[in-house]
Amino acid sequence: MRFGGTSVLSNLDLDVGVGQKVAVVGPSGVGKSTILRLLAGLLLPSQGCLSLHGQRQVYLREDQDNPMDVRMVFQSPALLASLSVADNVGFLLRRSRRLSPADVRARVSRVLEEVGLRGVEDLMPGQLSGGMQKRVSFARAIVEDPLADTRHPPLLLFDEPTAGLDPVACTRIEDMIVKTTEFVGGTAVVVSHVMSTIRRAADRVVMLYGGHAQWHGSVQGFEVTDNPYVRQFRSASLEGPMQPEFT
Numbered sequence: 001m002r003f004g005g006t007s008v009l010s011n012l013d014l015d016v017g018v019g020q021k022v023a024v025v026g027p028s029g030v031g032k033s034t035i036l037r038l039l040a041g042l043l044l045p046s047q048g049c050l051s052l053h054g055q056r057q058v059y060l061r062e063d064q065d066n067p068m069d070v071r072m073v074f075q076s077p078a079l080l081a082s083l084s085v086a087d088n089v090g091f092l093l094r095r096s097r098r099l100s101p102a103d104v105r106a107r108v109s110r111v112l113e114e115v116g117l118r119g120v121e122d123l124m125p126g127q128l129s130g131g132m133q134k135r136v137s138f139a140r141a142i143v144e145d146p147l148a149d150t151r152h153p154p155l156l157l158f159d160e161p162t163a164g165l166d167p168v169a170c171t172r173i174e175d176m177i178v179k180t181t182e183f184v185g186g187t188a189v190v191v192s193h194v195m196s197t198i199r200r201a202a203d204r205v206v207m208l209y210g211g212h213a214q215w216h217g218s219v220q221g222f223e224v225t226d227n228p229y230v231r232q233f234r235s236a237s238l239e240g241p242m243q244p245e246f247t
């Protein structure tokens with residue numbers, strides 16, 4: 001993936017199996033969010049290719065449904081400021097017109113409760129704390145249209161879902177990632193710097209630096225490997241192959 005003359009990802013070869021939960025880690029600016037945007041079809045690779053369930057991912061356009069069921073929790077909550085919390089979470093459900101307004105409302109309240117938010121339906125996003133907004137955006141990504149026509153289990157993309165949350169809220173979100181992904185039989189890609197999130201929400205880890213994967217393996221392997229990039233990440237050390245100009 002190149003932006004102008006700058007190559008962000010190069011020779012990145014990554015295979016994610018259906019049902020897996022993969023954490024993508026690496027310092028700021030290495031291209032983690034870019035990987036998620038590529039997976040979601042919000043960007044197309046400058047070179048190479050990317051496929052979901054054996055089908056080439058296409059650029060997502062506003063006037064067409066994504067042929068793949070991809071849901072994304074963005075790094076910033078990206079809520080629509082002029083819509084209530086309930087309207088933000090139920091946005092796509094209302095548009096699909098398969099559920100009555102009362103059914104949409106009930107589904108929205110249920111998913112909000114699942115992320116630990118009760119009674120916020122009629123508030124505006126600006127009235128919520130950052131952590132609450134983050135959970136609303138999480139609820140929006142996982143709220144389900146039970147009648148949606150999905151040929152494949154969904155791909156769930158989480159961009160730093162627990163960044164800036166208190167430890168209890170972190171645990172709640174980590175549990176939600178696992179529960180939701182397993183419930184829908186889906187696949188999750190979780191970008192995170194938070195060790196507890198990597199441990200609890202993923203079974204594989206990809207360590208990204210310099211445009212490609214410097215290490216990938218199991219979470220257990222991530223905790224013990226001598227790989228210099230992973231060691232530096234684990235110990236949050238200034239010493240190591242990852243240089244501050246990249247951060």
Ligand SMILES: Nc1ncnc2c1ncn2[C@@H]1O[C@H](COP(=O)(O)OP(=O)(O)O)[C@@H](O)[C@H]1O
Pocket residue numbers: 003004008026027028029030031032033034035
């Ligand atoms: N749309 C874009 N146009 C130009 N540069 C971009 C764009 N998106 C990302 N970048 C650049 O690509 C690099 C990786 O960005 P990003 O994927 O957001 O990193 P991360 O999520 O790992 O912090 C950064 O240097 C960023 O400035």
Ligand SMILES: [Mg+2]
Pocket residue numbers: 032033034075159
């Ligand atoms: Mg990012």
